[in-house]
Amino acid sequence: MTVAVVENWVEEPLKRFVSDARVRLALLLHPSGQVLGQSGFTRAVDVMSACALAAAIHASAGELGRQLEGKPFHVLHHAGKERQIFIAPAQTRRGLYIFLSVFDRESSLGLVQLYYAEFEQRLAAAAPELEPPQVVLAENFERDLNHNLAALFGRA
């Protein structure tokens, strides 16, 4: 199990979750699509795609929930034939993050839900004090994204 993180405070909660829940892939990202930590991915391009898709799914599902129930859906679960996807928001004092996990028969939705609740608490506890808000500018997005991916895959 390899866990790679852009920000150190993410590492311990993510490592613990992956170990406990026995998931294949785990990804923590900012709602803008920038990665904070990952486990199980071997290629930067896969992380980039997964982040973009997770951010888009989270945004779409959030809006769908607001339209239907007046508030965003909290957790999304999609069960495929072999693999299942679990997407959930993680609230910390540094703001909201999106968590994506892929698991197979080695785990189960119940286990992922159980350990996700613990992960969310650990992440919130580990999050450092809030820094002055940084706006993700379009002109900086690609540079920051490449920087984060390079940090995750050891090319920083």
Added chain:
Amino acid sequence: MSATPFADVLAALTRQRGVLGSMVVSEADGIIVDSNLQIGVKGNVVAALAASLYRKARLSAGAAGLGTANFVQLEAERGRVCAVGRGDLLLVTVAESRANVGLIRVEMLRATQVLET
């Protein structure tokens, strides 16, 4: 909300002396289908972990060439978790140490007929 087909069976099991609760759980997902629990029993947590335990016990029994796992019992310091499965469903019971495990076992094996319907 109408009662599920498992409500009577779960109520009968939970009425047994020393039983803290019983649940019907999806084995693949570890999610509760129906439950009858005393206050303080963390149903979701027990369901997820018991389903995982049962699945691994079933796979272990198969790998050892012993056939299907019929009844799984976990003895802990202050009680027991028992699980029996049929198809994709599990019947899980949480009991204190003082509970009569023989009686619980008989009741659970009898109750598995309901899981098959």
